[in-house]
Amino acid sequence: MTPPPRRTLLRRSISASLSLALAAFGTAAAVVLSSAPAAQAAGVPAPSPVAVPGRGATVPFKEQEAEYAATNGTLIGPNRLYGTLPSEASGRQAVTLDGVGEYVEFTLTAPANAMSFRYSLPDSAAGSGRDASINVLVNGGSPKAVPVTSKYGWYYGGYPFNNNPGDTNPHHFYDEARTMFGSTLAAGTKVRLQVSSTSASPSFTIDLADFEQVAAPIAKPSGALDVVSDFGADPTGAADSTARIQAAVDAGKAQGKEVYIPQGTFQVRDHIVVDKVTLRGAGPWYSVLTGRDPSNRSKAVGVYGKYAKDGGSSNVTLKDFAIIGDIQERVDDDQVNAIGGALSNSTVDNIWMQHTKCGAWMDGPMDNLTIKNSRILDQTADGVNFHYGVTNSTVTNTFVRNSGDDGLAMWAENVPNVKNKFTFNTVVLPILANNIVTYGGKDITISDNVMSDTISNGGGLHIANRYPGVNSGQGTAVSGTTTAARNTLIRTGNNDYNWQFGVGAIWFSGLNEPINATINITDTEILDSSYAAIHLIEGATNGLHFNNIKIDGAGTYALQIQSPGTATFTNVVATHIAQSNPIHNCVGSGFQITRGAGNSGWYSDPPACTGNWPAPVWTNGGVPQGGSGPTDPPTDPPTNPPTDPPADTGNLAQGRPVAESSHADVYGASNAVDGNANTYWESANHAFPQTITVDLGAAKAVKRVVLKLPPAAAWSTRTQTLSVSGSTDNNTFNSLKASAGYTFDPSSGNKATVTLPGTSARYLRLTFTGNTEWPAAQLSELEAYTS
DSSP states (O other), X not given: OOOSOOOOOOOOOOOTTSGGGOOOOTTOOOOOBOOOOSSOOOOOOOBOSSOOTTSSOOOSEEEEEGGGSEESSEEEOOOOOTTSGGGGSXXXXXXXXXXXXXXXXXXXXXXXXXXXXXXXXXXXXXXXXOEEEEEEEETTOOOEEEEEESTTOOBBSSTTOBSOTTSSOXXXXXXXXXXXXXXXXXXXXXXXXXXXXXXXXXOEEEEEEEEEOOOOOOOOOTTOEETTTTTOOOTTSSSBOHHHHHHHHHHHHHHTOOEEEOSEEEEOOSEEEESSOEEEESOTTTEEEEOBOSSOTTOBOEEEEOOGGGTOEESOEEEEEEEEOOXXXXXXXXXXXXXXXXXXSEEEEEEEEESSSOSEEEESSEEOEEEESOEEESOSSOSEEEESSEESOEEESOEEESOSSOSEEEEOOSSOOBSOEEESOEEEOOSXXXXXXXXXXXXOEEESOEEEOOOSSOOSEEEESOSTTOSGGGTOSSBSEEEEESOEEESOOOEETTTTEEOOSXXXXXXXXXXXXXXXXXXXEEEEESSOXXXXXXXXXXXXXXXXXXEEEESSOSEEEOSOEEEEEEEEEEEEESXXXXXXXXXXXXXXXXXXXXXXXXXXXXXXXXXXXXXXXXXXXXXXXXXXXSSOOOOOOOSSOOSSOOOTTSOTTTTOOEEESOOOTTOXXXXXXSSOTTSOEEOOTTOOOEEEEEEEEEEEEOOEXXXXXXXXXXXXXXXXXXXXXXXXXXXXXXXXXXXXXEEEOGGGTXXXXXEOOOOEEEEEEEEEEEESSSSSOEESEEEEEOO
């Protein structure tokens, strides 16, 4: 059978009595709740990711949620179930309009001359999407039809996904449209989105609207080259302007002049390559680069530095324009990002990036790039990724929503990422993976951000030795001091459809190798987490320090410990934790907690170790709501769970150090000793023999090992051929059990027992030479017993 799908990277004011109104805690910021007008959809009050005081991006718009607006439509949600329409809406609620005359009406709280709105249309039967329009009415006046489409949404199947509606796991439902009113509307003006016809689309789901006062177009700077008047680019978008804009940019570099993009929409079908030049527009609402090659779909609009292998680019400024692409699928090999290449000593300022693969995928080595004051919307992959040796670079005051993968990411593949910063950003609704993550990296800062509404297979904040090329041997592992200060996380973390259990709001992974660094998590709010608030998995994480943390609402546990590590906790206060025992820990003393002063609500001794994952309970602004994962949730834990972590007389391998000959993707060997049969190790494919070796810590007379695979019925019966050997020094191994076939059958627990002679050994090694159902070694639990 095919293993479960995997991700491979190339890669506001209501009653103060509600628990998540959240008065300020220490230096933490108070969270604003969305307000509801008198005639409304009666949405459940939920914390908003915009306007958190002192944190996140300072955005130029006022946001209003459809679920609190006047409407005659149908409220959907709240629901965080992957694959459902409300699960991808801001606050996990929205309003569906499915009849002519149905509307959502917003009342302006400040003057505005423009709006953007987030919506979803159903996919077409062929998976190519549908086009329609919805009317915008101001104070009941004449309607203006605004085009809307579903061609940039609706993906199916496993990573990297497809456009086949017959496949499983539909997701990525929403898109955004924008329009200008033609004049400034006063506060109190009513702006209505209303259905005029259902012939092109049977329904229109409205999530939110952002209202903005857009400044007048920015005039051409004195002495600048004009891509239209000087080089003949077509501002109507009818003709391909790629070559003409490239000629302007090249001339700007040669003459030391800025290059100006006036008002217009410009068809660009390949990269504009920039180096030692300023390219600026009249503003992102006025100057738009768009387009894609009609025959070679791997070529599309983008502004790129030269690749590092070609010397890279430097001293570039990109400012005050929009890059709105036409990418409707995810092909990781295609360089169809809004911004890319290598840009050293450069600035990206006030750029609107939408409908490209990634907003900015930067391939180093490169140094000192700043991305600021920008918007990144509706991507098929990451919002930003600092990849392959990016140093001293920053993303700040940037708003990211509806990325198809990590919102903001650093990935130190093979070359170190050093001293990068993500600060004062708002990252909302990444459809896959994490809001903000660093895969490896030295002396990284992730501070003063707001993260909300993780959808699947990720958390709000992730710090990890994970994904290819992240290891201490190349200097790319997490090292030095990682600082994550003054962040607010709202409804983050969600169910991982590979693992079939929840990922925490803040989570750590030592998959490739243990994390041994200083990681300071300080002055942070973790609010209404979908599952656990704090989570360790896939190998040890050492050097964690939590100080002045407020946890208010966790769908399962305050701490979910699935791997060893060390952590200090000071002034960590937890409330509204769904499980009566706030810690789930099956690695026992392998996770060492040092408690300082001021803690409450999150510690228990003994912790829970149930073997079951409870269905989450989501607080949604203080109103309890049940939840579940993408498949039937597990049953509640036993009435009387184990009172102590496993002792030495139990499973000797659980939580112990483990080594492997290889692993595929994210399926590392630590999964085989984490006490969870739903996670598993898988070796490299088509490369037998493969080994997994566990260090028991001392010589033990092991008399049997129990080998498990995930119990799900999707794992068909298979026979794996393996032998067992033992060693006292991890050098010389002696046979304990000759090679034989062992059958794993889901109908009988998907496990096999190997009896051993009781020969004393500290190191147990399994050597796999065959698997009848998959060309690799697979093991979810390796358990060792002396009886």
